[in-house]
Amino acid sequence: MTAIRLLLVDDDPLVRAGLSFMMGGADDIEIVGEAADGSEVEALVDRTRPDVVLMDIRMPTVDGLTATERLRGRQEAPQVVVLTTFHADEQVLRALRAGAAGFVLKDTPPAEILAAVRRVAAGDPVLSPTVTRQLMEHAAGGAPDTRRATARDRVASLNDREREVAVSVGQGRSNAEIAAELFMSVATVKTHVSRILAKLGLNNRVQIALLTYDAGLLEEDGH
Secondary structure (H helix, E strand, C coil), X not given: CCCEEEEEECCCHHHHHHHHHHHHCCCCEEXXXXXXXXXXXXXXXXXXXXXXXXXXXXXXXXXXXXXXXXXXXXXXXXXXXXXXXXXXXXXXXXXXXXXXXXXXXCCCCHHHHHHHXXXXXXXXXXXXXXXXXXXXXXXXXXXXXXXXXXXXXXXXCCCHHHHHHHHHHHCCCCHHHHHHHHCCCHHHHHHHHHHHHHHHCCCCXXXXXXXXXXXXXXXXXXX
């Protein structure tokens, strides 16, 4: 089995040491580098080619949000998991909009952080439906009119089936749950999700969820 290549980014050397000790003990994870600031990330990514970047939000020179935006704008970008001390934080929300695959709290048990890295490496977002909704509602404080109008314009490009799948993704359902609810195969659900991402220019399922929230689709569906 090929090990997951992991880059650690945090300005606190003690946090980096703890993460390195914890993650480095896993047989399927290889720590390929460490950075103390977002300004170091792009060069390190070029040199080490990580699969996943565990990214602190608050750093002195270039913060994790800016570093995430820069990374996710590149070809063949690694997945990013944001490290934070807050559940509902505006910067976390912005990082997710920029393309981060999810976030973990710094006080999360080690086994759960390991599981989060493995899930993201496998292409699954690291957000439960409950946390997603709390984050969107509390950090965003409701979608402003301009953002809602823009989001509605974007989702208008989806056909009815794609819209149904997008709403289900926004509700936090898995591919298997969506398949059962909409009477289609899991393979068909994956195809729809891929088309939605391509049509809307999004990076991952988390961004689909955020867009359906911004467009008011989850409210229309009674959730």
